[in-house]
Amino acid sequence: MEKENYTVVKEFYMVGLSNYPSLQMLLYVLCLLIFLITIIILDSHLHTPMYFFLSNLSFLDICYTSSSVPLILLNFLSEEKSISFVGCGAQMFFSLALGSTECVLLTVMSYDRYVAICRPLRYPIIMNKELCGWMAASSWMAGVLNSLVQTVLAMGLPFCGNNVIDYLTCEILAVLKLACTDISLNVIIMVISNVILLIIPVLLIVISYAFILFTILRINSVEGRKKAFSTCSAHLTVVTMFYGTILFMYMKPKSKDSHATDELIALFYAVVIPMLNPIIYSLRNKDVKAAVKKLSKSIFSQTT
Numbered sequence: 048m049e050k051e052n053y054t055v056v057k058e059f060y061m062v063g064l065s066n067y068p069s070l071q072m073l074l075y076v077l078c079l080l081i082f083l084i085t086i087i088i089l090d091s092h093l094h095t096p097m098y099f100f101l102s103n104l105s106f107l108d109i110c111y112t113s114s115s116v117p118l119i120l121l122n123f124l125s126e127e128k129s130i131s132f133v134g135c136g137a138q139m140f141f142s143l144a145l146g147s148t149e150c151v152l153l154t155v156m157s158y159d160r161y162v163a164i165c166r167p168l169r170y171p172i173i174m175n176k177e178l179c180g181w182m183a184a185s186s187w188m189a190g191v192l193n194s195l196v197q198t199v200l201a202m203g204l205p206f207c208g209n210n211v212i213d214y215l216t217c218e219i220l221a222v223l224k225l226a227c228t229d230i231s232l233n234v235i236i237m238v239i240s241n242v243i244l245l246i247i248p249v250l251l252i253v254i255s256y257a258f259i260l261f262t263i264l265r266i267n268s269v270e271g272r273k274k275a276f277s278t279c280s281a282h283l284t285v286v287t288m289f290y291g292t293i294l295f296m297y298m299k300p301k302s303k304d305s306h307a308t309d310e311l312i313a314l315f316y317a318v319v320i321p322m323l324n325p326i327i328y329s330l331r332n333k334d335v336k337a338a339v340k341k342l343s344k345s346i347f348s349q350t351t
Contacts, residue, residue, distance in 0.1 A: 096174040097163070100156045103183050104285075107145055107152065108321030114141035115216050135217040136202040140194050143219065147244045148190030153286050154248040155182045157255040160279040165262045193240045200233050201226075245293070252286055288320055 115138060118130065130138070162173050201219055207227035214221040219237075223230050259279060266272045 144194035151186040
């Protein structure tokens with residue numbers, strides 16, 4: 048298509064779930080409450096490798112919800128539902144970066160659980176501060192690099208007048224559908240990144256838990272097996288929710304009525320899971336529960 052035959056797109060309109068006005072109001076209230084809970088839920092000063100990675104995960108979840116939920120809430124109440132071209136690119140970048148980082152970070156945390164269960168005597172030596180810092184930094188760098196490449200390629204495409212995104216956010220696949228040129232390179236890069244940052248991490252997590260399960264089954268006492276499993280049950284729950292949602296969203300059969308379901312699943316992934324992560328770790332760990340009780344007593348004593 049010749050350049051003079053199309054209009055340069057300067058903003059996008061996100062019309063996801065616009066056909067369900069009553070549902071939008073309900074989701075607005077729920078998302079607002081969950082967003083507020085996510086921001087205030089975890090304030091831990093524990094200094095072990097597990098809590099170091101957990102603090103990274105909690106910070107990541109707060110950033111993830113902050114990058115998308117405020118605009119979703121605004122669009123639920125707004126008639127126009129627009130976002131600038133630059134704003135769309137920024138939202139896409141942060142969403143991809145934080146989602147990719149979480150994939151790698153969960154894999155790193157599975158290695159931490161593997162060392163804790165299978166190499167308990169060497170755990171403090173192996174999981175030292177330098178290694179933990181390097182692993183966390185690598186997770187963030189991998190996510191940011193992947194997002195930077197995909198966002199630059201996507202937002203550098205020509206968009207020929209059609210600027211209506213049938214989605215709640217500037218999701219990269221929804222934006223690519225509006226491009227009026229060949230997107231083969233974008234698809235190839237996306238497939239490569241999915242293999243590196245999604246499939247390989249899943250395989251590594253499965254391998255880690257295979258070794259963990261084998262080690263737990265070799266423990267003679269029932270109490271010992273129960274204690275060993277409890278140390279990784281929270282992480283396993285988070286991994287199941289995170290990857291289960293992604294796999295269900297992309298592998299379930301498509302139908303003409305599945306679009307609203309897809310958006311609700313994406314909303315669950317973006318809003319509910321970041322809130323549940325710190326709750327799961329808090330409820331499953333005695334150290335965090337003790338810290339919460341101590342903080343509650345301190346607040347109560349100051350108010351009486």
